[in-house]
Amino acid sequence: SAVISQKPSRDxxxxxxxxxxxxxxxxxxxxxxxxxQQPGQSLTLIATANQGSEATYESGFVIDKFPISRPNLTFxxxxxxxxxxxxxxxxxxxVEERPGxxxxxxxxxxxxxxxx
Amino acid sequence: xxxxxxxxxxxxxxxDSSVINCTYTDSSSTYLYWYKQxxxxxxxxxxYIFSNMDMKQDQRLTVLLNKKDKHLSLRIADTQTGxxxxxxxxxxxxxxxxxIFGTGTRLKVLA
Numbered sequence: 001s002a003v004i005s006q007k008p009s010r011d012x013x014x015x016x017x018x019x020x021x022x023x024x025x026x027x028x029x030x031x032x033x034x035x036x037q038q039p040g041q042s043l044t045l046i047a048t049a050n051q052g053s054e055a056t057y058e059s060g061f062v063i064d065k066f067p068i069s070r071p072n073l074t075f076x077x078x079x080x081x082x083x084x085x086x087x088x089x090x091x092x093x094x095v096e097e098r099p100g101x102x103x104x105x106x107x108x109x110x111x112x113x114x115x116x
Numbered sequence: 117x118x119x120x121x122x123x124x125x126x127x128x129x130x131x132d133s134s135v136i137n138c139t140y141t142d143s144s145s146t147y148l149y150w151y152k153q154x155x156x157x158x159x160x161x162x163x164y165i166f167s168n169m170d171m172k173q174d175q176r177l178t179v180l181l182n183k184k185d186k187h188l189s190l191r192i193a194d195t196q197t198g199x200x201x202x203x204x205x206x207x208x209x210x211x212x213x214x215x216i217f218g219t220g221t222r223l224k225v226l227a
Contacts, residue, residue, distance in 0.1 A: 006158075031213065042120075042204065043159075043217045058214075092158055096213065104149065105215060107158040 002027050006093050006108035013083055013115050020079045021111045023093030028073035030096075033105070034066070037090040046091075049076045083115045120205060120218035127224045134192040136221045138205035143186055145207040150179065150190045153202045153220070162190070162203075192223075200225045 003026040013019050023032065034046040047055040047068055055068040069077045080087050093108040121139045128134045140148060146167050151159040165172045165179045165188070172179045178191040188205055205218040 001161075004158075042219045045214055048213070094159075104147075104161050104164060105159075106161065107151075109158040112156070 001097055002029065002095055002106050004093055004095065004106060004108035006111055008111055009109065010112040011114070013113065015084050015115055017083055018079055018081045019083065019113060020077050021091055021093070023076045023078070023108055025074045025095055030073070032070060032076045033094040033096070034068065034076075034078045035092040035094060035107075037092060037110070039088070043092065046078070080113065083113075085115045088113055088115045120207060120216050122203075122205060122218040122221045124219065125222050125224070127226060128195050129226050130195060130197060132195055134190075134195045134199070134223055134225075136190045136192075136203050136205075136223065138188040138190075138218050140186050140188060140205065140207040140218075141216065142207060142209040143183060144210050146210055147208050148179075148181065148188050149206040149208075149215070150177075150188075151204040151206060151217075153204065155201070159204065195223075195225050197225045197227055199223060 005024045007022045032049045035043045036046050037043050045058050046061045046066055047057045049055045049068050049070040051070045051073050065081055067079045090110045090112050092110045094105045097104055097106055147164050149164045150162045152162050153159050163174050163177050165181050176193045180189045202220045202222050204220045206215045208215050
């Protein structure tokens with residue numbers, strides 16, 4: 001399966017600042033996904049990033065707050081802008097894999113963000 | 117609604133079997149998944165089951181699917197301390213790439 005590297009693995013940030021999270025995949029993938037996992041909760045899809053087009057955001061998430069780049073088929077970034085303590089979460093990058101026709105997601109190890 | 121439900125906690129003794137349950141929402145979901153999240157880590161795909169199957173066994177893992185009741189379970193035989201983690205079930209409703217994750221079950225294995 002694909003190997004996903006996420007950076008940084010964790011960060012503590014001041015409110016009002018922005019953080020950019022990087023996601024690098026070791027193979028070319030069409031779709032990359034960004035999830036948020038708030039403390040003690042399940043995963044929520046933020047947006048889908050396709051190369052060469054604007055990201056598609058889920059309800060409750062907007063581009064101004066979570067701008068996403070997808071410059072090529074192996075890389076994406078998610079920026080958390082103008083952070084507040086409510087943005088403290090784990091942010092996970094994911095790709096869909098279809099080995100032999102099976103559809104499954106592989107996840108990066110996540111970025112644990114704490115906003116103070 | 118869109119809630120995939122799981123019990124929050126499960127505690128078992130090392131060597132016993134663990135059964136983690138999940139109730140999903142869409143009876144036409146094609147694939148159903150179990151993911152494991154160890155402390156400080158991302159999600160690892162453990163196993164999956166195709167909707168036309170009732171059971172799937174993979175070494176110590178057994179997945180049971182009851183489509184009528186929209187109930188999915190994961191049985192871990194001979195549970196080890198390394199199995200301590202949060203387990204998420206997930207469904208993929210047809211016509212969408214979006215996965216809906218359950219709330220997660222925190223499994224604690226007592227030595």
